[in-house]
Amino acid sequence: MSYLHLKVPPTRDERLKPCGAFGGTIDDLVYGHKEGCLGSNGRTFAQATGCQLNLAMGMAASIPNTVVIYHGPVGCGAGSLAIAGLSKQNQLARGNIDAIGRVWMSTNLNEVDVITGGEEKLKQAILEAEERFHPHAIFIGNTCVPAITGDDIDNVAGQLQPDVKAKIIPLHCEGFRTRFVATAYDIVYHGILRYLLGDDKADWRPENEEELRDYQERSKRTVNLLNVGSMGYVDEVELVRLLNAIGLEANVYPCFSPPDKFVKVRDAALSVSICATHDDYFVEHLKELYDIPYVLNTIPIGSDNVRLWLLEIADFFNIREKALEVIEAEEAELREALKPLRKFFEGKTTFVSTGEIRAGAQAVMLEQDLGMKVLAIRTHHYDKFGEVVFDHFKGRDDITINVATAQPFEQANLLNRLKPDIFLGHAGSNVWAARQGFPVLPIYGPVNSYMGYKGVFEVAVRLERMLQNTNYYNTLGDTTTLPFKDFWYDEDPYSYIQQTQDAA
Amino acid sequence: MVSFIEKPRFTCPLGGALATVNALPKAVAILHSSQGCGGNSNGAIQGAAGHLGSGYCGGSATPASSISEKQIVFGGVARLEEQLNSTAELINAELFVIITGCTAEIIGDDVASVVRGYNDEGVDRPPVIFASGAGFKGNSYFGYDSVLQSLFRDYVVKSDKKTKGKVNIWGVPPSLDVFWEGNLLELRRVLEGIGLTVNTFFTNKDSLAELKASANAELNIVVSPVNGVAAAEVFKEVHGVDHLITDLPIGAKATEAFLRAVAGRLKLKKTLVEKFLATEKDNYYHFFNRISDSYADIDLQRYAVVVADTTYAVALTRFASKELGWLPKLVAITDTVEDYQEADLRSLFAQDLANPDETVVFETDTSQMKERLFERWPKPTGGKYDRPFSPAFVIGSRLDSEFAESIKAGHLSVTFPISNRFVLSRGYAGYHGALHLTEDIFSVLVAKR
Numbered sequence: 001m002s003y004l005h006l007k008v009p010p011t012r013d014e015r016l017k018p019c020g021a022f023g024g025t026i027d028d029l030v031y032g033h034k035e036g037c038l039g040s041n042g043r044t045f046a047q048a049t050g051c052q053l054n055l056a057m058g059m060a061a062s063i064p065n066t067v068v069i070y071h072g073p074v075g076c077g078a079g080s081l082a083i084a085g086l087s088k089q090n091q092l093a094r095g096n097i098d099a100i101g102r103v104w105m106s107t108n109l110n111e112v113d114v115i116t117g118g119e120e121k122l123k124q125a126i127l128e129a130e131e132r133f134h135p136h137a138i139f140i141g142n143t144c145v146p147a148i149t150g151d152d153i154d155n156v157a158g159q160l161q162p163d164v165k166a167k168i169i170p171l172h173c174e175g176f177r178t179r180f181v182a183t184a185y186d187i188v189y190h191g192i193l194r195y196l197l198g199d200d201k202a203d204w205r206p207e208n209e210e211e212l213r214d215y216q217e218r219s220k221r222t223v224n225l226l227n228v229g230s231m232g233y234v235d236e237v238e239l240v241r242l243l244n245a246i247g248l249e250a251n252v253y254p255c256f257s258p259p260d261k262f263v264k265v266r267d268a269a270l271s272v273s274i275c276a277t278h279d280d281y282f283v284e285h286l287k288e289l290y291d292i293p294y295v296l297n298t299i300p301i302g303s304d305n306v307r308l309w310l311l312e313i314a315d316f317f318n319i320r321e322k323a324l325e326v327i328e329a330e331e332a333e334l335r336e337a338l339k340p341l342r343k344f345f346e347g348k349t350t351f352v353s354t355g356e357i358r359a360g361a362q363a364v365m366l367e368q369d370l371g372m373k374v375l376a377i378r379t380h381h382y383d384k385f386g387e388v389v390f391d392h393f394k395g396r397d398d399i400t401i402n403v404a405t406a407q408p409f410e411q412a413n414l415l416n417r418l419k420p421d422i423f424l425g426h427a428g429s430n431v432w433a434a435r436q437g438f439p440v441l442p443i444y445g446p447v448n449s450y451m452g453y454k455g456v457f458e459v460a461v462r463l464e465r466m467l468q469n470t471n472y473y474n475t476l477g478d479t480t481t482l483p484f485k486d487f488w489y490d491e492d493p494y495s496y497i498q499q500t501q502d503a504a
Numbered sequence: 505m506v507s508f509i510e511k512p513r514f515t516c517p518l519g520g521a522l523a524t525v526n527a528l529p530k531a532v533a534i535l536h537s538s539q540g541c542g543g544n545s546n547g548a549i550q551g552a553a554g555h556l557g558s559g560y561c562g563g564s565a566t567p568a569s570s571i572s573e574k575q576i577v578f579g580g581v582a583r584l585e586e587q588l589n590s591t592a593e594l595i596n597a598e599l600f601v602i603i604t605g606c607t608a609e610i611i612g613d614d615v616a617s618v619v620r621g622y623n624d625e626g627v628d629r630p631p632v633i634f635a636s637g638a639g640f641k642g643n644s645y646f647g648y649d650s651v652l653q654s655l656f657r658d659y660v661v662k663s664d665k666k667t668k669g670k671v672n673i674w675g676v677p678p679s680l681d682v683f684w685e686g687n688l689l690e691l692r693r694v695l696e697g698i699g700l701t702v703n704t705f706f707t708n709k710d711s712l713a714e715l716k717a718s719a720n721a722e723l724n725i726v727v728s729p730v731n732g733v734a735a736a737e738v739f740k741e742v743h744g745v746d747h748l749i750t751d752l753p754i755g756a757k758a759t760e761a762f763l764r765a766v767a768g769r770l771k772l773k774k775t776l777v778e779k780f781l782a783t784e785k786d787n788y789y790h791f792f793n794r795i796s797d798s799y800a801d802i803d804l805q806r807y808a809v810v811v812a813d814t815t816y817a818v819a820l821t822r823f824a825s826k827e828l829g830w831l832p833k834l835v836a837i838t839d840t841v842e843d844y845q846e847a848d849l850r851s852l853f854a855q856d857l858a859n860p861d862e863t864v865v866f867e868t869d870t871s872q873m874k875e876r877l878f879e880r881w882p883k884p885t886g887g888k889y890d891r892p893f894s895p896a897f898v899i900g901s902r903l904d905s906e907f908a909e910s911i912k913a914g915h916l917s918v919t920f921p922i923s924n925r926f927v928l929s930r931g932y933a934g935y936h937g938a939l940h941l942t943e944d945i946f947s948v949l950v951a952k953r
Contacts, residue, residue: 045590051540073639075516082551125508
C-alpha cells in the first residue's frame with residue numbers, strides 16, 4: 001500500500017474512515033464502525049480543537065537540530081510560544097547535548113502574498129534557516145492559506161536542496177484537509193520515509209569485516225522502538241529495559257532522534273509500535289520497502305497490555321519462554337508493591353479521556369491493576385485499531401463510550417451524570433472536569449512514568465496522593481460556573497451528534 | 505520589506521480577537537474558521553500569557569464552526585448558521601462575537617447576512633456581532649483593534665448625552681499585554697483618584713452594560729501609541745467622542761505626567777488633582793526608596809536591553825532610565841514595522857534616550873538580538889582593557905532568556921510571550937505596578953544571595 005510516490009499521502013478520512021462523533025456502548029461503537037455507518041457523524045454544535053499542523057510540526061520539532069518553518073500567516077504555529085523552554089529540556093534529557101531547543105519560523109504571509117503567492121518568502125526563510133542554525137533538517141509545514149492559493153512547497157524544496165546542506169522536508173499538514181488530526185503522523189512519517197530514510201550513505205554500517213559481522217548479528221536482535229512526542233524519556237527507558245531483559249536491543253525513533261540515525265531503521269529485525277494511531281502508516285511502509293515486519297497491537301500501559309505487547313514481540317523472535325519468565329517476575333514484584341495501595345482504590349470510580357489506544361489501555365489498567373471501576377471512556381476518534389484495546393471491555397454495557405476530540409460540553413454532561421472520584425484526561429480537557437469539582441490526573445506528560453511496570457506503580461502512587469487531598473478541585477468546583485445552560489445537564493449528551501453532511 | 509519571522513512574538517488577528525473577546529465579561533467568541541485555529545491560538549493567548557487559562561468559555565470550550573474541505577469548496581454559511589443557532593441554544597452569554605479566520609474570508613462567506621438573519625428572527629437571544637480575524641491581515645494586535653472596531657460600530661449604542669468626567673480606557677490588549685488586568689485596574693484606580701468615572705471594560709469591575717453605554721463618555725484615553733488607535737478613530741467617527749493618546753505609564757514620574765495630561769485635557773480642578781498626585785508620590789517613594797541601601801551598597805545600576813512591542817518598549821525604557829537610573833543601550837522593538845513608520849516610532853523615545861536613532865532597532869527575530877547589541881557596543885576581544893557589557897539586564901520576553909544568559913545578564917520576562925511565570929492580578933502600570941516591577945527585577949539581581 002505504498003503511497004510514497006505521492007506528494008501528499010491520503011488523509012485518515014480517506015484511508016481509515018474513522019469515527020469522530022459517537023455516544024453509546026462499546027459494542028455499539030465496535031459494531032457500528034465495522035458496518036461503516038459512523039464515519040459521517042458530525043456535530044451541529046462544536047467546540048474548538050487543534051489541527052493536524054500542530055501535531056505534525058510538534059513531532060517534527062522534537063527531532064533535534066532541526067528548524068520548522070510554518071509556511072503561512074503569522075498565527076499558524078503560535079502555540080509554540082507556550083512551550084518555548086520545554087523542548088530543550090526534553091532533548092537534553094535524551095542526551096542530545098547540542099540541543100538548540102525548538103526553533104521555528106513563520107513565512108508571515110500577508111494580504112499581498114495571498115494574491116501573488118508566498119514562495120519567495122519561503123525560499124528566503126529556508127536559506128536564512130540554513131545560514132543561522134546549520135540544522136540537519138528543515139521541515140516546511142504547509143498551512144491552509146498557501147494550500148488554497150496554490151504555493152508549491154515541494155517545488156521550492158526541490159529547487160533549493162542543491163544549495164542547502166540541511167535536508168528540506170515539505171509536509172502537507174494543512175488544517176482544513178482532514179477532520180482527524182492524527183493524519184499528522186502519516187504526513188510526518190511520509191516526509192521521513194521520502195527524505196531521511198533513502199540516504200544510501202554507506203558509512204552508517206561499519207567498514208571493518210569483523211565489526212560489520214558483529215553489527216549484522218546484533219541487528220538480528222535489534223528492534224525499531226517507535227516512540228511518540230508526548231511520552232517522557234522515563235517511559236522510553238522502561239520499555240527499553242523490558243526489551244533488554246528478553247535479550248533484545250532497541251533503537252528509538254522518530255521523536256527526539258537525531259536525523260542522521262534514521263537510516264539505521266532499515267537494519268532492524270522488527271519494528272515495534274506502541275500506538276497504532278501513531279504508527280500504522282510507517283510500519284506498513286517499512287515492511288513493504290525494506291522487508292521489516294512489525295508488531296502493532298496495543299500500548300504497553302497496564303500489566304495486561306504490557307504482557308500482550310511483550311509476548312507478541314517475543315513470539316516473533318521465538319523467545320516466548322524467556323519473555324514469560326520476565327513477565328511473571330515483573331508482575332509478581334508489581335503486585336507486591338501495589339498491595340498497600342489497592343485497598344485505597346477499592347470502590348473508587350474513574351473516567352478516562354484521551355486518544356483511542358491510550359484511553360482503552362489506561363482503562364484496563366485502572367480496573368485490572370488497581371481494582372477501580374471505569375465509568376466512562378472518551379476517545380478522540382475510533383477506527384479499526386481500537387478493537388484490540390476495547391476487546392477487554394466486550395459486553396460491558398455499564399461503561400459509557402463517547403467519541404469526541406475535546407468537546408467539553410459533552411464531557412460536562414457525562415461527568416455530571418456519572419460523578420467519578422477522579423478524572424484522567426488530555427491537556428486542554430482536564431480543566432473542564434476540574435471546574436466541575438473533579439480531581440484530575442493528566443493522562444500523559446513529558447516527565448512522568450505511564451508505561452511498562454514502572455508506569456503502573458507511578459500512576460497508582462500519584463492517584464493515591466491526589467485522592468488524599470481534593471481541596472483544590474472541590475473549591476474550584478464551588479467557585480466556578482460552567483457556560484452551559486442548566487437544561488443541558490438533563491439532555492441526552494449526544495443530542496448534537498448527527499449523521500449529517502454539514503456538521504463539523 | 506516585511507519578510508519571514510523567526511519565533512514571532514505575537515499570533516494572528518484571530519488569536520488577538522479571541523483573547524479580547526475572552527476577556528470581556530459574559531461575552532463568548534464563535535470561531536468561523538478552519539478546524540485548528542482555536543486550538544492553535546490557545547497556546548499563544550493562554551499558555552504564553554502568564555498561564556492565563558481558558559476563562560469562561562475559551563480554550564477547548566470555544567464554540568467553533570470548524571470548517572473543513574467541504575465548506576471550503578461549497579461555502580461555509582450553512583455550517584455557521586447551524587453553529588450560531590446551536591451556540592445560542594446551549595451557551596449562557598450576553599454577547600456573541602463571531603470571529604472569521606483565513607479560510608472563511610478567502611472563500612468569502614457572507615457573515616453579515618448570517619448575523620442579520622439571526623438578529624431579524626427577534627427571538628429572545630443574546631445579540632451577535634462579528635469581527636475580522638483573517639491571519640494574513642496583520643497580527644494579534646490588529647485582532648484586538650478589529651474586535652474594538654466591531655464593538656464600536658455594532659454594539660455600543662449611540663448617545664447624544666455626554667457625561668462630564670466619564671472616561672473610557674483603551675490600548676491595553678488582553679493576553680498580548682500579559683499584565684493587562686492588573687494594569688487596567690491600576691489605571692482605573694488612579695483616574696478615579698483624580699475624580700473621574702472610569703470604564704476599563706475588561707476587568708472584573710466592568711460589565712457589558714457599561715460597554716454598551718460607553719458612548720456617553722467625555723473622552724477616550726488610549727494608553728498606547730499604536731494599540732487601539734485606529735479603533736479610537738472609529739469611535740470618534742461613529743459616536744463623536746474624541747480621544748487622547750498617551751504612553752503606558754510605569755512609575756511615579758510617568759504616571760504623574762499621564763494624569764496631568766488627562767487633567768489638562770479635561771480641564772479638571774487643579775487642587776484635587778495635585779492633592780492626589782502628592783499623596784501617591786509620597787506613598788510610592790515610601791516603598792520604592794527602600795531599595796536604596798542595597799542599590800548603593802551592591803551597585804545595582806545596570807546597562808539595560810529592552811526587548812518589547814512598541815508600547816512596552818517606550819514604557820520600560822522610560823522607567824528603567826528615569827526611575828531606576830539604568831542605561832538602556834539597546835531597545836529592540838519586535839513588532840513588524842514598515843520603513844516609513846520607523847522615524848515616528850523612534851521619536852517616541854526623544855525624552856528618554858540620548859540617541860534614539862542608534863539605540864532603537866526594529867528586530868523581530870530572537871536569534872538576532874545579540875548581533876544587534878554588538879552593533880551598538882564593542883564586541884569583547886579578551887583584551888585587558890575591554891569595556892564589557894556588564895553589569896547588564898535584559899527586560900524582555902521568555903524568548904530572550906537565552907540571549908541574557910549568553911551575555912551573563914540578568915533577565916525578567918515582562919513582555920509577551922511569558923510562559924515561565926504565572927500572572928494573576930499583578931500589574932506593572934501606574935504607581936503600584938511600578939513597585940511590583942521593581943520587586944521583580946531586583947529580586948532577580950539578588951536571587952543567588
